[in-house]
Amino acid sequence: MRTYQLQPARSGTMWWWLLGATAVALFIPIIISAFLPAVTYEDEQVTLGYDEWEITLGQRCPWVESTMDDAWDCPGVTIMGRQTETTDDPEHALFRVARDATYAAWDPSSTLVEDGPGRLLINPEYPEVAMSFQGSGATSGEQMFVVLMGTPSSMAETADEVWQAYGLGPLDEEIYAEIREGAGQDHFDLRDFLPADILEV
């Protein structure tokens, strides 16, 4: 008795079954999704960090999980937090966290503010502000990174709130103004290259 058989001589039916079933299976979710309304997320109190170092901001925004980055999606600003162990070079780490959030190249001459355990970085190329805080006492050996992306005014307000939440005073007025007016000013914008009459339509 034979154990194995060769491929069927005529495979046209098999072709339709295999590829048809595959196409149907893959397109079903696309079709179902097209008929579903957009998902809305409930607002929650914005919190950053965990354990001894959890802080709460005044805003209530939806927490949006994605496959790559989870973030608070607040009006005008997206807030990402990341708590890690301290590293040998906190300044280098801050530049890397800031780059990781946007993949935007960083100008080494970007404004970097240092105030005790806090550092703040303003990206001139992209609307982004990154901050880091070194822990002490119960949080010794830990560091916290906060990255903001959004409109300059919202970033300035949120940066000031975060800065104070981590025990530092209000942001220096010059820094606040620089974020409000300067962050992302060199960001590529297609509108800069289009004729004005097109933009007015």
Next chain:
Amino acid sequence: MSRGFRWTLGFCVGVGAVVPLAVIVLSAVFSPAGVAVGVVLGAVYTALIIWLLRLLPIWPRGISAWWVVMCLGWGSGTSMVAAFLTAGPLIHIVEYVGWTEALASWAGAYPEEIIKTAGVGVVLFSFRRLTRPWHGLATGALIGLGFEVIENISYGATLAPSHLESDVLGALEIWVLRLSAGPILHIGWTALAGWGLGLALFAAGRSPSWRVTTALGWFMVAFVLHFGWNYVSDNDAITIATFFVVAAVFYPTLIVVTVRAVRQARADRSYVYTEYPITSVKQLPVVSIMPGDGAVDKSGHPVIQPGTRHRS
């Protein structure tokens, strides 16, 4: 071998080839070092797995190198296209339903296992020498290898910048994590699905319902294992338990199936191939192929040399 399947395979792999190229080029813009690490490690990993597979008798004898190229192309390109197209809508549906713990399970397992298994079917029908169940296993392993490598390159390069010291360390960390905490996952899942498809197509004397049940059953094994592996519960204990249960089922199953396939391949005396096309009756051997009879290759398959005659 089917011309329709072969055209389909060429078209899908040709179109899908854009994906691995795009992944590498786009990732290189963000993290050249991360991509460099991924390409080098990916090449070494690919060569190592192919070398290991070639040592086993499940490797189809006399198969063209195009088989390897097409399997890797389907895994790294065609499968990725389908995954990109379907993952977004699946995430939308799962979020809408509110089952966010299974977000990665549906977005990953559903499109990926379907398109990889379909690839095994298309490849099996495209090459004349693929005629045994274990050829489905080997084809699945290669398609899974293509998928796994391009996924690792992509994750390695994309997540490399998140390392606080350097992109090279970041990419290495991702590769080590993915290869140590769950090695050969895609290779194994698609191999199991391919084994089922191979049985369904090449086992003799079976009913149509047995073939359909076998193919779908092994596909479901791959799907459920992938689904479970990607499941992230709000309860860490459940996530860790799921992780161990899946590993405890997956690796032994893969080992048992591979051992069975190897034994069946070694025992198969009906698999004959000639070194050259036979063009004259003088080359036709008068041969009765019995275990231990005539010339055999390293795996025990009878090998008929042209111009020679074997008599029982």
